[in-house]
Amino acid sequence: MSKPTSVLLLLIVLAALSFHGGQSRSLTLNNIDIHEVGDENERPTEKKKEEAAVVVLTQNNFTEFVNQNKYVMVNFYAPWCYWSRRLAPEYEAAAPMVAGEAVLAKVDASTENRLSYRYKVNGYPTVIFFVGGVRKEDYYSERTRGEIAKWVQKKVEEYGPRATITTEKEVEPVLVTASA
Numbered sequence: 001m002s003k004p005t006s007v008l009l010l011l012i013v014l015a016a017l018s019f020h021g022g023q024s025r026s027l028t029l030n031n032i033d034i035h036e037v038g039d040e041n042e043r044p045t046e047k048k049k050e051e052a053a054v055v056v057l058t059q060n061n062f063t064e065f066v067n068q069n070k071y072v073m074v075n076f077y078a079p080w081c082y083w084s085r086r087l088a089p090e091y092e093a094a095a096p097m098v099a100g101e102a103v104l105a106k107v108d109a110s111t112e113n114r115l116s117y118r119y120k121v122n123g124y125p126t127v128i129f130f131v132g133g134v135r136k137e138d139y140y141s142e143r144t145r146g147e148i149a150k151w152v153q154k155k156v157e158e159y160g161p162r163a164t165i166t167t168e169k170e171v172e173p174v175l176v177t178a179s180a
């Protein structure tokens, strides 16, 4: 073998090695990619929160719903009203922020005449906070997701711990306390 030929062979070997190195690097990158995708799927709590949306109420299910859920904020809106439209996306975004503490609901006051009459809704949007089915306070603060969520959380604290017994899990501690 002449010297130039062996040099050439060495270069080929080096090239092959560096190619292999490149391949293993890309494999590592692939692994990282797969890992990251897996991570994104492993967020059940966040996903659950994202799904908590504004509940639609009509005169057929309004009373039952506000009686069964201790803290319910209701947005009486009109679809054609500018301020109702401005509030809608902020209100939607606030719902998952208070999930587990309170429910954000909405009533189309332009069609739900009986409910609008009962709660004397004269302007849109009218946002009312119900506790145990009773109208407690109207919302007059800033119509941003942050302010809505903060206000609701404050009210939930003000009106005491969740007392509505809805599941057996919540019944249990009451029974334990009673027998102790």
Ligand SMILES: *[C@@H]1O[C@H](CO)[C@@H](O)[C@H](O)[C@H]1NC(C)=O
Pocket (backbone or CB within 6 Å): 055, 056, 057, 058, 060, 061, 065
């Ligand atoms: C109340 O009734 C309306 C109209 O049928 C429905 O769209 C809505 O999902 C109901 N809400 C609840 C909480 O059942």
